[in-house]
Amino acid sequence: MDHLYKALVRAEAEHKAATVACEQIVNTTSSINQRLAEKAQARAQIVGDVQSGKIDEALAALRLAVIDADARDLSAFLAQEQQREAGTAVDIDAAAQKLERAKAAVDAYEHSQAETALDKAILVLEEKLLMALAERYVASGRTNRSLWNLWSPSAKLVAAVTSYEAMI
Numbered sequence: 825m826d827h828l829y830k831a832l833v834r835a836e837a838e839h840k841a842a843t844v845a846c847e848q849i850v851n852t853t854s855s856i857n858q859r860l861a862e863k864a865q866a867r868a869q870i871v872g873d874v875q876s877g878k879i880d881e882a883l884a885a886l887r888l889a890v891i892d893a894d895a896r897d898l899s900a901f902l903a904q905e906q907q908r909e910a911g912t913a914v915d916i917d918a919a920a921q922k923l924e925r926a927k928a929a930v931d932a933y934e935h936s937q938a939e940t941a942l943d944k945a946i947l948v949l950e951e952k953l954l955m956a957l958a959e960r961y962v963a964s965g966r967t968n969r970s971l972w973n974l975w976s977p978s979a980k981l982v983a984a985v986t987s988y989e990a991m992i
Contacts (some may be wrong), residue, residue, distance in 0.1 A: 828930050828933050835927075838922065843916055843919075846913065849905055856901055860899065867891050867892070871884070957974075960975055
């Protein structure tokens with residue numbers, strides 16, 4: 825039974841690890857997108873500076889080549905991170921399913937333990953009832969070994985034992 829709780833703890837840890845990994849990738853892709861936006865802004869600034877005559881075309885071409893190379897590298901890195909993000913999304917789903925199965929197994933085990941404890945309590949009460957009936961029989965002075973007309977269960981008890989409807 826400890827194995828169920830250990831499996832639940834492992835499943836929770838795996839789900840958390842997958843979620844953290846995905847969050848890190850999301851943060852990385854967000855950072856890359858921010859850097860790509862900065863590169864686009866720098867590119868637009870250089871084009872504007874050339875058009876206004878602040879810098880000459882040769883210097884602008886050199887700066888644009890650097891910016892474009894950085895943007896290509898960032899775009900490639902972004903594509904890789906997006907693939908990793910898709911993979912971690914699958915990992916999160918698998919971990920979530922495993923976590924749900926582990927929780928269900930623990931819940932089922934705890935439910936069965938509660939039922940077993942209640943069944944034991946019922947047996948104890950049944951034994952007490954039988955002992956009380958035996959004492960009642962002895963106290964009645966009867967010798968025919970029959971409880972007939974000595975004790976009858978209540979209608980509620982009869983209904984609870986023989987009815988298909990639960991007493992709630």
